[in-house]
Amino acid sequence: MASTPADRKAAESLKTEGNAFFSKGKFSAAIEKYTEAVTLCPDWAVLYVNRGMAARKLEHWGRVEEDAGAALALVGAGASERDAMKGHYLLGLAMAAGGQHARSKQHLRKALDAAREANDSIKDEIWRELASANYLLWQAESTARRIRHGDMRKELAALLAAQQPTDGSAPGANGTLELPNDWQELFKTAAVHDCAVEAPSTFTCPLTMEIFRDPVVTPSGRSYERTALLEHLKKVGRFDPITRQPMTEAQVVPNVSLRAAIELYLEEHPWGWGEVK
Amino acid sequence: MDIGRINKELKEIERDTASGVRVELRNGSDLQHLTGFVQGPKDTPYEGGIFKVEITLENSYPFVPPKMKFLTKVWHPNVSSQSGAICLDILKDQWSPALTLKTALLSLQALLSSPQPDDPQDAVVAKQFMSDHETYRKTARFWTESFAIPPSQSALEEKIAHITEMGFDRAAAVAALEAVGGDEQAALERLLG
Numbered sequence: 001m002a003s004t005p006a007d008r009k010a011a012e013s014l015k016t017e018g019n020a021f022f023s024k025g026k027f028s029a030a031i032e033k034y035t036e037a038v039t040l041c042p043d044w045a046v047l048y049v050n051r052g053m054a055a056r057k058l059e060h061w062g063r064v065e066e067d068a069g070a071a072l073a074l075v076g077a078g079a080s081e082r083d084a085m086k087g088h089y090l091l092g093l094a095m096a097a098g099g100q101h102a103r104s105k106q107h108l109r110k111a112l113d114a115a116r117e118a119n120d121s122i123k124d125e126i127w128r129e130l131a132s133a134n135y136l137l138w139q140a141e142s143t144a145r146r147i148r149h150g151d152m153r154k155e156l157a158a159l160l161a162a163q164q165p166t167d168g169s170a171p172g173a174n175g176t177l178e179l180p181n182d183w184q185e186l187f188k189t190a191a192v193h194d195c196a197v198e199a200p201s202t203f204t205c206p207l208t209m210e211i212f213r214d215p216v217v218t219p220s221g222r223s224y225e226r227t228a229l230l231e232h233l234k235k236v237g238r239f240d241p242i243t244r245q246p247m248t249e250a251q252v253v254p255n256v257s258l259r260a261a262i263e264l265y266l267e268e269h270p271w272g273w274g275e276v277k
Numbered sequence: 278m279d280i281g282r283i284n285k286e287l288k289e290i291e292r293d294t295a296s297g298v299r300v301e302l303r304n305g306s307d308l309q310h311l312t313g314f315v316q317g318p319k320d321t322p323y324e325g326g327i328f329k330v331e332i333t334l335e336n337s338y339p340f341v342p343p344k345m346k347f348l349t350k351v352w353h354p355n356v357s358s359q360s361g362a363i364c365l366d367i368l369k370d371q372w373s374p375a376l377t378l379k380t381a382l383l384s385l386q387a388l389l390s391s392p393q394p395d396d397p398q399d400a401v402v403a404k405q406f407m408s409d410h411e412t413y414r415k416t417a418r419f420w421t422e423s424f425a426i427p428p429s430q431s432a433l434e435e436k437i438a439h440i441t442e443m444g445f446d447r448a449a450a451v452a453a454l455e456a457v458g459g460d461e462q463a464a465l466e467r468l469l470g
Contacts, residue, residue, distance in 0.1 A: 207339065207374045209285040232374050235340040241375035 003041045011037040011044060018050060027054040031063075045071045045079035045087075052090040065094035085114035089126055092133065101137035108133055124227065127213050131273045138270035142194040149187055153179060196271035203262050207232065207241060211275050212262050215255040220245045223255045278336045283308045290379050298382035300332070309334045313345065313382050317425060318390040322417035323351070326425025330385065331361070332378065342372035343381060352413070352420040354394040354403035363388075364398035415458025422459060436461040440468065 003011070018033030034051035041047065052067030068090035075084045092107035108130040115123035157179055179187075199211050205225035214226040220243040224232075230249060232241055239246050266272045290300050297316040304310060313330035317323030329348040335341050345368055347361035355364045367376060367384055397403030405413045422433035433454065439461060440450035445468050457463035 207282075208279065209282045228374070231340055235337065236372065236374060239373075241373045244373065 003043075007040040008044075011041040011047070014040070015047060015050065018054075022050065022054055025057075027057045030054045031058075043074060043078055045074040045083040048074075049083050049086045049090070053086070056090060056093055059097070061094045061097040064090050065098075068094060081114060081118065082120065085111050085118070085120065086122070088114070089122070089129070092126075093129060096129070096133045096136065101133050101140065104133045105130065105137065124213065131213075134266070134270060135273035138194075138273060142271075145194065146191075149190060153187060156183065193268075194271070196274070197269075199265070199269070199272055199275065203258075203265055211266075211272055212255075212258065215258045215262070216252045217255040217258075218243075218245075219247050219251050223258055226252070226254075278309070278334065278338060280308060282339060283334065286377050286379065289377075293379070296379065296383065297386060298379060300378055300382070311378070312348070313378065313385075315382050315386050315389070317421060318386055321390055322414050323353075323389045323421050323425070326421040327427070328385075328389075328425050330382065339374040339377075342368045342376075343378060344368075345381065345385070350420055350424040351389075352402055352417040353389065354392040354397045354399060354406045355388055356398055356402075358399050358402060362398055364393075364396060412458065415460070419455055419459040423455075433459060436464070440465060 014033045014037035018030045018037065021027070021030035021033060031051055031054045034047050034054065037044070038047050038051070048067040048071040052064045052071065055061075055063035055067065068087045071079055071083050071087035072091065075087075079087070088107045089111035092104045092111060095101075095104035095107060108126060112123060112126045112130055114120075115126050160179070178184075203211050205212055205215070205223070205228060207228035208225045210225075212223070212225055215223045216226045216229055217223050218229070218240045220240045222240055222242050224241065229241070229252060233247075233249050233252075238248050287300060287302075290296070290298065299314040301312045301314070302308070302310075303312050311332040311334070313332050315328045315330060317326035317328060326349070328351060331344075331346050331348050333344040335344070346363055347356055349361075350358065351361070352358055356362070363385065365384060365388055367373075367381060392403075392406060394403040394406045402413065405416070419433070426433070436454060436459070437447060437450045440453070441447055443465070445453075449468060450464070453464040453467045454461070457467060
């Protein structure tokens with residue numbers, strides 16, 4: 001059932017009221033307004049997005065998932081790219097809250113790519129959530145891995161013990177049998193993957209001292225975290241923080257290659273997500 | 278305030294034990310009020326001293342310089358002998374957020390090595406530095422021994438002990454040593470009249 005122009009007009013003013021409640025932190029009241037608007041204009045995607053955003057603040061994840069799904073269902077039917085981006089973002093958050101980290105990652109990734117494409121300021125927030133999802137995923141996986149490896153060690157030791165001649169070489173004093181050194185080395189190598197160390201300084205911003213989220217490069221060829229560099233140019237002065245070469249905000253360029261290199265690094269050292277979240 | 282950055286800075290300073298500078302939290306987990314420690318550089322009147330620095334970080338750190346002043350009394354052209362206030366460009370208009378607490382403290386150490394009397398904080402010391410360098414050196418040394426060296430290892434304490442052993446009281450010994458820039462023989466001569 002298509003909504004009439006009058007419905008649309010009424011929905012618009014309800015949305016404005018909803019937004020006003022939202023910005024005052026009155027999320028339940030905002031949800032009520034958006035819901036009223038939805039009954040008038042059920043195929044206006046932004047209503048679902050905004051209601052989902054409010055539900056997210058209240059951590060009503062069922063509602064968030066439903067609204068994100070509704071917004072994404074309207075892609076190609078009036079939903080803007082921004083609605084779709086936020087739909088993926090909200091769905092990613094709901095999945096993460098439900099412990100579905102792998103699916104959460106996919107949606108957040110889509111949202112992040114779209115937000116970066118559009119240079120939407122929400123991209124930093126999405127990046128933090130993505131990092132958080134990746135970190136939780138890594139924590140869950142590495143814990144499971146540690147347990148599995150422990151079990152494998154025991155199993156191998158038992159198999160080895162069963163093969164030992166029963167006479168001379170008895171098992172160790174405490175009744176367990178140590179694995180041969182080569183095997184122990186293998187387990188150790190496998191564990192390195194899950195050990196958090198310090199990220200190489202090439203991958204950390206000299207201003208924030210954390211792994212880059214959105215590295216940008218200056219005319220001097222130095223890279224900084226975008227938000228930190230912009231704050232510097234605004235508050236400290238219009239010069240490169242390291243080389244002191246004069247520069248302006250207009251000369252700041254994204255360092256796409258460094259960003260890609262860091263994402264590659266994070267794929268291989270997933271504990272690093274804990275730092276960028 | 279960028280808590281993440283400050284924590285990283287503190288960790289890095291703790292790890293690098295060879296740098297000659299150190300930072301401690303002053304009260305509990307408060308990251309805004311810190312105490313820095315700078316070793317007096319070798320071959321200067323400040324050698325052997327540990328100089329305490331009061332560090333205050335504002336909310337917009339690192340986009341404003343850290344506030345630093347000496348808590349230990351220092352006789353130096355660029356440090357107020359009264360308040361410990363420091364005249365150093367990087368703590369003012371030459372600050373950059375790429376600098377850190379560690380690099381700032383290392384700059385203080387470098388300032389102890391090379392005073393800049395043309396841009397003084399303490400006009401009296403600066404004037405003395407230019408016109409009567411030997412007295413400057415002796416006074417700076419005396420202040421270092423009096424305020425910056427722990428009493429147990431202080432050469433000054435030893436000198437005071439020698440003089441008091443000869444029957445002078447402690448206050449007189451200290452006053453005499455200060456008047457002559459820490460020279461034990463000269464102080465004795467002064468006391469003997």
